[in-house]
Amino acid sequence: MKQQIIISGIGGQGVLFLTRVIAQVAVNQGIPVLTSETHGMAQRGGTVLSTIKIGDFSSPLIRTAQADLGILLWEANLPVHRSLLKTNGQLLINTENSGEGTRLDAAKIARTLGNAVLLNLVLLGLAVNQKALFCTAEECEEAIKQLAPAKFVEQNLAAFQMGLSH
């Protein structure tokens, strides 16, 4: 089993947390995983990209047109990161606009839970719903419980469920 995933957004949107949750699912299943993340200056509201490679890989970086799945938290990044996706790769986008890929106003859904930043887990739920990921809903929930701070676990799981049942 091999899967290459990109997660694209801007600093502060929860790209890193979503990256960690997906990678943790792989670790829990005993599958090798590599991620690469953006830290430092770019995190101050600039475009950030995480890559996740599930399975037997050596490097965390993804070459142009090799990603199986793209999860975009910030629609304006589409022209920047679209080229990393395979021509038949799946694309999930948080947006209120129409266009290519599977689109969902995840921020709006997250706001009903009180915080737009939860859109990251709404999109994770959507990815599982779309059968775009290597793992099941239960496996994602287990990883969320492991990684979310205790007082936010319920809210995080609720966001995930809202994406899942969408």
Added chain:
Amino acid sequence: MKNKIQLLMGNEAIGQGLIEAGCQIAAAYPGTPSTEILQAVIDRQEQAVEPIHIEWSVNEKIAFEVALAASYTGKRSVAVMKQVGLNVAADPFMRTAYIGIKGGMLTIVADDPGPHSSQNEQDTRLFCLQARVPVIDPASPAEAKEWIRPAFELSEKYETNIVLRPTTRICHSRQNVALEQPIKLERQANFEKNPTRWAATPAFLPALHRNLNANLEKIATEAAWQPRLIPGNGSQPRTALVASGIAYSNLVDLLEELDLNGTVDLYQVLMPYPLNPDFSAQLHKKYDHLLILEETYPVIELQLAHPGSSGKQNGAVPREGELTPDVIHSALANFLKLAPPNEKPATRRGQRPSLCPGCSHRTAFYSIKKCFPTGIFPSDIGCYTLGMNLGAVHTVHCMGACISQGAGFYQAYQQDDGDFPTIVVTIGDSTFFHAGIPALINAVIQQARMIIVILDNATAAMTGGQPVPHMGIAAGDKPTKAVAIEPLVKASGVDFMEVCNPYDNEKFESLLKNADDYIRSPDGGVAVLIARHGCIMDPAVRKSQESFFVTILDNCIGCEKCTSAFECPALSMDREKNVAVVDQDRCIGCGTCIPVCPVSAIIKQEKS
């Protein structure tokens, strides 16, 4: 614990490795991409079976010297920094090559090819070649951790400092990593006095230099650190690929994807300096063509000096930037005469970073620019570099340079006709402690006339909020003595000093004008304003200040002052209606944008 697998960031893996290897003194100054290494040591110190001293030092030179002397006592120590931090630590680092160490000492220097978060993309491996210090170049987070214990052993065997050089893509990658039990070394501090070594005068240095050279020859042939070969099947005769660090990992995945695995001889260089001369001789004999992939400078390539090399020197591999999988694909396709890549990588860069909504640096910069539209604004390394977006930062060089640059600007201007523009220097609190104080003393005694604004947000913000000396907190939130900024400024000979919260724009602007009057007065000199407001990334700071519901009324004239001159990321233009709008998901309700609006269209209301 044994064989437990955890998902670890490269920096966490390195921190874990240091604890497992019995490191007892760890000192660092934060800097991307290295910062999380010491944080991981702090977070994991409970695992250590022997005492461990962990410190955020005031700068990298100090971190290195603390670790160095600890090593003299026989204990294992580490100094951690980013690549440009090694420039700051260069002085003790260079001499250590000659003098050596006792207990194992590692210097972990994280390079930033790209660069992603640095003022250059210098290669620590080349620095090590010039310093004559062995350097190892891991290709993954797991490898970085695995190498720490043998690196300490190598360090102790030859009594030499060893550099571990991860790069951004190692530091900020995550991988499933196996944990081990920390070892117990049971070493008591025992400094064996030997002034001819530890205080070696020039008379003793030729012998120490000879010893260094002899050691380097032996280290180059250490079995555990020899290049590793994955042989090809002979279909590419007299051709080999040579790579190190993350470039090696990128190459391995690429060969797999192109179905070329095992078709061409592939070497991973573990220790780029010193290279074994036998390895070099073997490559000269066995191969007519080599492709050499390394970040960022041609360190292996220069040492090999192979006539059939394709690399940075003949332009087959780009001389600048990261060796991403796409870059390597193009270079490999050319080298092996494969079809060139079909797909072009994207060239668009995406959204630029900006100061956070509610950041007090933004209000300070806005006021500075407003008061002195034609001023010269030297700034420094930190979040506040982003003051560029507001047109309030004209130079950024290296830690602490802004104060000396401000003084240099003054001297150059004033000698023409005595007139000079208002020079407003901005420097963060952590940067001020790091390298600003000697520069301040110098500016005062050279009688420079300028305004220094110390942007004091009570933390090293850019790197994620490490403690700073004036807060009375040390690594791991331990209480310590606080060293305040004000008495340091006063003791440096500054006669004009004021403290102000830059959220109070009227007061801050009036102080800026007073400061300008002062520097231009007969007895004027350096004026210091301390702009003090906690970092908005700190949840306690956000909680402690009132948050309003900020909206924009219909009388907005679309002048874009709030979105461009003030540049708050929570404000943007609705292009259809030509009015500014507030993104309520990002607005923190500070209301600092209100005075910016020329028609008072931005209003704040109590949150219901």
